[in-house]
Amino acid sequence: MSQTLTITSKEELRAIIETIKDAVSIANPEQDQDCRILEEMKINLKQQRQERNQEIRDTKAKVKGAQQVLEQARQAAERPQSAPSAETMAARLEAVDAEMHTTCKHLENLDALVQSKTVELAENTKLARELESRDVSAEHREMLDGTTLRMRMFTRLGFRTESERADGVVSKIIAADHFGQRVESVDLGQYSDVSDFELTKRLWDVVAIPTP
Template sequence: MSIDVQEAIKAIREMLPIIDPEEDYLTIVAAEEKIAASEAKRKKELDEIHGNLKSLTRLLESARVSSTRPTSVPSAEAHASALNELDRNRLALAKAISDAEGLVASREAELTALKEESRRLEQYDPAAEHEKELDGTALRLQLYKGMGFEPIIDKDKNISKMLVRSQSGDIHTVDFTTGKTDLEYTQLLWKLASS
């Protein structure tokens, strides 16, 4: 089925009064203006929606931040742990206070005993004690011998030597006329006694 060219030309000529290029141009311009207006309106709405989305996003973020626990506030587990630690500290302090009170009570008892000893010493009679002490000299000599020390007295009744019996059973002699200090003699005596 081929279209005859002549018929097509005839049909176009018949349509010429119907086709008005100026009217079509105005229709196209109006359509383009409508499309541009619609596009501008859509862009404006899109910008508004985008602005609303940004503001809602900020609002969501601030709500999220306000609903989360601040870093300065400990977590529930950390809070419970801190409370347990404080309880342990409180119990340790209570025990320390109780121990300190016990120590104070014992010190008060010791103070009372020392006051009693002080009172007894204030009532002490040296003359009467000296008489008892004269009898005590023999006792002291006996104690020294029991510890392994036996003094040797010279003709002037001074102790010039000391016989020392060591723990092993050996007997040593310490001469006090060698010019050593009392401390050196004491250290030597104890050294020999413990050998």
């Protein structure tokens, strides 16, 4: 049966405290097996608690890192708001295809035009070389000689041309018969509506030898 300690004064309380202190100071934990075991258990528990807390912190850090990676993967998997829709992309691809087709057609037309111009250039180059090799003065002299010969023939036949214009275009033909008895001036302006056949017939009627 336990007994109740009754303290009646402060002096008794101080005496009890001193007694407890003395008892504690007398006890040697290193020599007391139970105290040593308890102390080791206390140290082990503290160490285990620290290790467990460190593991918890490491686990929380890993979980946080995994959550960040998961969030980044989720954001990467989502379509950006600025990205066009599938319908818009299809329309753009069709427009690009149409533009490429038009461009190819235009290039084909340009190629055909280049080939045509190349042939034309070759022909013009050949013609230019031929013209360079020709003697224009000789051709001009031949033409003048031919014109002079024709004029002489016309004169012998009884025709003589006159020109009242500055450009030298023949405006009148003087026709005379072989005997010089009939001379007539034919104004070509009056025969502008007459065919060449009728004009020629009129001139030959003037120079023709009359039938006796």
